[in-house]
Amino acid sequence: MKHIAIGILGAATLGLMASAASAGTLDTVKAKGFIQCGVSTGLAGFSAPDDKGDWQGIDADFCRAVAAAVFGDGTKVKFTPLSAKERFTALQSGEVDILSRNTTWTINRDTALGLNFIGTTYYDGQGFMINAKKLPGVNSALQLSGAAVCVQSGTTTELNLADYFKANKMEYNPVVFEKLEEVNAAYDAGRCDVYTTDQSGLYGIRLTLGSPADHVVLPEIISKEPLGPAVRQGDDQWYHIVKWTYFALLDAEELGITKANVDEMKNSASPEIKRVLGQEADTKIGTDLGVSNDWVVNIVKATGNYGEMFDRNVGSGSPLKIARGINALWTKGGLQYAPPIR
Amino acid sequence: MASQEILREEPSRGSFVNDPRIRSLFFQTLVVVLLFGSIWWIVQNVIDNLQRLHIASGFGFLKGRAGFDISDTPIAYTSDSTYGRAIVVGLINTIIVAVAGIITATIIGFIIGIGRLSQNWLIQKICTVYVEIFRNIPPLLVIFFWYSGVLAVLPAPRDSYHLPFGSFLNQRGFYFPRPVWGDGSWLILVALVVGIAMSWFVARRARQRQMATGQQFPVFWTSAALIVGLPLLAYVLSGFPLSFDLPKQSTFNLTGGFQVKPEFLSLYLALSCYTAAFIAEIVRAGIRGVSKGQTEAAAALGLRSGSILRLVVVPQAMRIVIPPLTSQYLNLTKNSSLAIAIGYPDLTATAGTVLNQTGQAVEGVLIMMIAYLILSLVTSAVMNVVNARMALVER
Numbered sequence: 001m002k003h004i005a006i007g008i009l010g011a012a013t014l015g016l017m018a019s020a021a022s023a024g025t026l027d028t029v030k031a032k033g034f035i036q037c038g039v040s041t042g043l044a045g046f047s048a049p050d051d052k053g054d055w056q057g058i059d060a061d062f063c064r065a066v067a068a069a070v071f072g073d074g075t076k077v078k079f080t081p082l083s084a085k086e087r088f089t090a091l092q093s094g095e096v097d098i099l100s101r102n103t104t105w106t107i108n109r110d111t112a113l114g115l116n117f118i119g120t121t122y123y124d125g126q127g128f129m130i131n132a133k134k135l136p137g138v139n140s141a142l143q144l145s146g147a148a149v150c151v152q153s154g155t156t157t158e159l160n161l162a163d164y165f166k167a168n169k170m171e172y173n174p175v176v177f178e179k180l181e182e183v184n185a186a187y188d189a190g191r192c193d194v195y196t197t198d199q200s201g202l203y204g205i206r207l208t209l210g211s212p213a214d215h216v217v218l219p220e221i222i223s224k225e226p227l228g229p230a231v232r233q234g235d236d237q238w239y240h241i242v243k244w245t246y247f248a249l250l251d252a253e254e255l256g257i258t259k260a261n262v263d264e265m266k267n268s269a270s271p272e273i274k275r276v277l278g279q280e281a282d283t284k285i286g287t288d289l290g291v292s293n294d295w296v297v298n299i300v301k302a303t304g305n306y307g308e309m310f311d312r313n314v315g316s317g318s319p320l321k322i323a324r325g326i327n328a329l330w331t332k333g334g335l336q337y338a339p340p341i342r
Numbered sequence: 343m344a345s346q347e348i349l350r351e352e353p354s355r356g357s358f359v360n361d362p363r364i365r366s367l368f369f370q371t372l373v374v375v376l377l378f379g380s381i382w383w384i385v386q387n388v389i390d391n392l393q394r395l396h397i398a399s400g401f402g403f404l405k406g407r408a409g410f411d412i413s414d415t416p417i418a419y420t421s422d423s424t425y426g427r428a429i430v431v432g433l434i435n436t437i438i439v440a441v442a443g444i445i446t447a448t449i450i451g452f453i454i455g456i457g458r459l460s461q462n463w464l465i466q467k468i469c470t471v472y473v474e475i476f477r478n479i480p481p482l483l484v485i486f487f488w489y490s491g492v493l494a495v496l497p498a499p500r501d502s503y504h505l506p507f508g509s510f511l512n513q514r515g516f517y518f519p520r521p522v523w524g525d526g527s528w529l530i531l532v533a534l535v536v537g538i539a540m541s542w543f544v545a546r547r548a549r550q551r552q553m554a555t556g557q558q559f560p561v562f563w564t565s566a567a568l569i570v571g572l573p574l575l576a577y578v579l580s581g582f583p584l585s586f587d588l589p590k591q592s593t594f595n596l597t598g599g600f601q602v603k604p605e606f607l608s609l610y611l612a613l614s615c616y617t618a619a620f621i622a623e624i625v626r627a628g629i630r631g632v633s634k635g636q637t638e639a640a641a642a643l644g645l646r647s648g649s650i651l652r653l654v655v656v657p658q659a660m661r662i663v664i665p666p667l668t669s670q671y672l673n674l675t676k677n678s679s680l681a682i683a684i685g686y687p688d689l690t691a692t693a694g695t696v697l698n699q700t701g702q703a704v705e706g707v708l709i710m711m712i713a714y715l716i717l718s719l720v721t722s723a724v725m726n727v728v729n730a731r732m733a734l735v736e737r
Contacts, residue, residue: 084698085694085695085697085698088698088701088703089697089701089703092395092397092701092703093703108701109701111396111398112397112398112700112701113397113398113701114392114395114396114397114398114701134498135593135594137593143593144594146592146593146594146595146597147593147594147595148514148594148595153410153685153691153694153695153698154694154695154697154698154699158410158411158695159409159410159421159699161411162409162410162411162421163409163421166420166421172411173413173595174410174411174412174413175413175605175685176412176413176685176687176691176695177684177685178682178683178685178691178694182683182684182685185490186685189490189494189513190498190513191494191513191514191604193594193595232395233395233396234394234395234396
């Protein structure tokens with residue numbers, strides 16, 4: 001029901017927005033004093049409220065990083081939980097300023113939906129999870145013909161699933177829900193045999209099930225799922241701020257700037273580190289972007305660098321314990337690579 | 343006379359501004375211009391904003407490949423079908439659950455409504471409790487009650503309940519044998535149609551005879567014999583062409599047979615139970631609205647209590663019942679959009695998925711609104727015809 005409401009709201013907003021008045025997102029955000037950040041309705045490690053109601057996860061922290069760049073204060077964020085179906089309308093209609101919600105970057109979303117993805121904050125791929133106790137003989141996705149598969153509607157997952165079973169000439173029985181919690185509950189109750197979503201998500205969801213040890217994630221990865229934040233098209237300044245926040249997180253990790261040592265690093269001998277942290281004389285890097293010159297300092301102070309964000313939310317410092325893998329920096333054999341800040 | 347004529351002429355003699363005809367014309371034109379002007383402004387703004395935000399628009403997307411699967415497909419549909427077809431599948435699913443729900447809700451509603459007026463204390467109280475429970479719970483909770491409370495706690499496919507006639511019940515739904523029509527089975531269908539036609543004819547003749555002579559004829563038993571007997575005879579004569587595809591256990595699920603999924607079952611049961619509570623109250627009000635003198639007069643003529651209800655009270659009560667009943671049917675149809683909470687692929691769910699996969703929010707919502715509007719208007723039209731037939735014919 002809620003997505004309809006948002007759909008109507010979106011349609012109405014599109015209808016009633018005065019066509020001429022379109023102040024830049026940065027000005028709007030500064031005027032209201034916070035960033036409205038679209039997150040998931042609860043996916044451990046990416047965006048989920050903790051026991052105090054604070055949003056935790058790599059996607060939530062990314063919005064905090066942008067807030068730190070804009071305001072110098074990472075707490076000036078308000079979160080809007082969105083279902084997979086609601087997310088794009090919410091961004092298009094201006095209800096949120098950033099969509100940071102484990103969303104796969106595809107060409108269709110970049111072109112026909114009027115979005116701009118700023119990069120890939122997490123390289124993922126779609127996998128399958130089964131209850132090994134109930135299905136002892138199954139150890140490959142190719143044995144799943146005839147299974148009932150739980151999946152969230154309105155996702156690339158739903159499309160990849162159809163493609164994969166068709167390509168392998170297998171039958172399946174889709175059991176489709178709008179909200180992640182509904183899919184979790186249905187899988188836990190045994191309504192379906194298989195749960196499919198991004199593999200990182202499967203590890204997170206497994207922790208929330210009745211008896212996590214019974215469930216195994218099958219080895220097959222059936223798709224590329226580059227997850228990243230997106231903004232609206234037509235506002236280059238805001239797009240650049242969000243994109244370079246992501247690059248700053250990566251560059252900080254590459255240069256060894258951490259939450260703990262960022263103040264010492266300001267006096268570093270390395271000209272590159274000084275430049276990144278805005279300590280160069282007469283620097284205009286930050287102001288050209290539309291933020292203050294110590295924006296990288298603010299970002300790292302608020303959330304740490306990319307590696308710290310990863311470890312804290314999904315990596316070794318979290319219950320998920322996902323290895324860096326292809327999400328390591330390019331210098332360590334991964335895919336995360338940022339252009340230089342100069 | 344003269345003073346009246348003066349009064350009639352007076353307004354037009356006043357100033358142009360005070361002429362009521364011109365004033366009304368002016369304000370009506372103003373309202374129309376404002377209304378269409380604002381509609382035009384909104385439409386124009388939508389188009390402008392969509393272009394400014396670089397969002398594709400138009401209905402061309404309906405011809406694109408859908409790429410996702412739907413669990414309940416009453417018409418042929420695969421992931422290769424178009425978005426338009428996906429929406430049609432959803433629309434048909436909505437119609438199926440609405441029609442099934444309306445029929446069941448009406449039957450339960452009439453039974454409970456009449457039961458509330460029963461002389462039997464127990465029946466009356468049970469019916470009252472039913473109405474008070476289902477009328478006071480939001481329909482979404484009733485749906486969750488059936489889905490999570492009743493159907494989800496059934497056993498897993500491996501430990502299904504075995505029911506008579508080779509059917510099974512488990513948490514994946516209700517499975518029953520699917521008839522497979524062999525060669526010559528068209529004869530059975532023809533026999534069924536002939537049986538129904540003959541029953542209708544017999545009923546008509548019986549009524550005419552009763553009108554003319556007062557003699558009655560056992561219409562019910564004759565019709566039952568015709569409708570059941572003729573197809574049975576055809577079945578035997580054509581050499582038993584009908585066989586059954588039985589549900590069987592496989593690795594994951596039961597395969598074969600016909601499966602009614604729990605999503606459909608819970609939505610259908612919930613909508614039926616919920617709406618039946620309101621229909622019961624409408625029926626009770628209708629029966630109460632028939633004057634007591636009618637019952638007494640019928641009794642004085644020597645009719646039995648069943649006949650009084652069937653021939654005297656209910657036909658009159660129907661005139662009171664049908665208009666509010668229409669509203670309940672419309673409510674049921676619209677409430678079926680709650681299906682999304684449990685994953686039944688109705689119009690809202692499939693059109694919503696299309697909306698999301700294509701990003702065409704304005705068009706998607708428009709399609710949904712028009713589809714529900716048409717469904718409601720058709721329901722109203724049908725009920726208006728029924729109402730016109732039931733209305734008091736004044737001679």
